[in-house]
Amino acid sequence: MPADILPVIFGDEVEAYGFARLFHETYGITAHVVAPYPRGPINNSRILTRELVGRGVLSSSKLIPVMNRIATEHPGKRLIGLINSDRGIEVMTHHAGEVDPAWFLPIATPEAVDLANSKEEMARVYEELGLAAPPRATLSLAQPDTWEAALAMDTFPVVIKPSHQRDLVTYRTAGLHKVETADSAPQLRARLEELAAAGAKSELIIQQLIPGDDTCQWVVNGYVDRSGAVTAAGSGQVLLGLHHPMYLGNAGFIMLNREGRFVEDAIRVVQRVGLRGFFSMDVKVDPRTGTAYWLDLNPRAGRGHYYLKVGGVNLATALVDDLEGTRGHSQRVTEDGIFRILPASLLSHRYLRDPALYAEVKRITRARKPVDPLNYAADRNLKRTLYRLIHDRREAKAMRTYYPRVTRSGF
16 A cells, blocks of 8 residues: 555544554554544554544534645645545535545545435335335425325334434434334324424435344445446345444344345446445345345445455455556455454344354354454554443443344334
C-alpha cells in the first residue's frame, strides 16, 4: 500500500474499529478515527488515532469543514473517507463537490443513494428483477387519510419501519424505531396515533411480517468499484440477531456461506441501482415456502461488515484497488467461519433449534473459534480486554431481557 494513503473513519462503533483493523492487518497502517465522543470500541487502541469533535459531526455544516481541515493538516496524503451512517453517507454524497480533492469517497451519486435508502422504491426494484418483496403499504404520519390502506391489510402481523432511514434521527425523540411490529389493525392504529401525537411526520412502510426466527435471516455485503464492477462480495446466515431496541435488525452472529447464496442476485440489484462503494443487504427466507424476501439495501458497509474478512473477502484491498485504478481478482467467500459480536456462549440449543444447523455450527467452531472484530491480537491491552469482557456481559444481559427465548417471528 502506498505510504501516502490515510484511511479516515467517521464513527465510534464496532464497524469503525472493524475498518481500522482491516487496514492495520492488511497494510500495517494506522487509521484516523473521527468520533463525537470516546466509546469502548475505539478507546485505548494502538491501531488508530482518535479525534473527538463532539455532537453533530454528521451534519453538513460540521462534517465538510472537518474533512477539509483534515486535508489541510495532511498535505500530500490521499484520504479515504469511510462512514457507516445513513445520514453521513447522504451528506457526503450531496456535498462531495465541496470536499478537498485529496479525498477519495467510495460512494454513489445522490440519485443512487436516495433510491437505495427508499424502501418503497427498492421494493419496486426487487419486483422488476423478479425477486420477492413482502406485501406492503405506505403512509404518512402527518396525513391520517393515508393510513387506511395499511389498516385494511389482510396480512397481519406487520412490520413498521420508516421509509427513509434519516427519519430515525429526526424523529427519535418522538419514539420512532428502526423496526417494530403490530399484531392487528387496532394495535397498528394505536401506534400510528401515538407517533403522530408525539410529533413524528415520517413516511412509514407497513409490510407483512415474514415468519421465522433469526436463522431465517441472511446478509449480503460487498464493494462496487468506480466502473460498476462488484469486486468483493459474500453472504452469510444470521444465527442470532441483536435484540436491544437500539440495535434491532443487526446481526450478532453470522455464519459464512461459501456457496455465495444470494450473491448473484444482490449484484444484479446494486448494479441496477447504480451503487458505488460499499453495500449491505438483508434477506429473509420464509420457512413455510422457502421464498426469499428482499428487505433492505444499504449504500454502506454495515455494522457487521468484518464478517466478510472472516470468510476471506477483504474490503480494504477492494477499496484500495479501486483507488489505485487496478483490478484484482473478484473476491468471494472461500473459508468457513463465524463472526460474532455477541458472547460465544449464546451459540447454544437455546437459540439454535435446528439440529442440522446446530451440528454445522459445532463443526465450524471446533475447527475455528468465532471471530470477534474487537479482539485483535495486535491491539490487546488490559483496558481493551476489560472492555470486551464488560461488553459481552452487557450483550448477554440484553439478550436475557429482550429475547430470552426463540420466537417464531424473531421479535
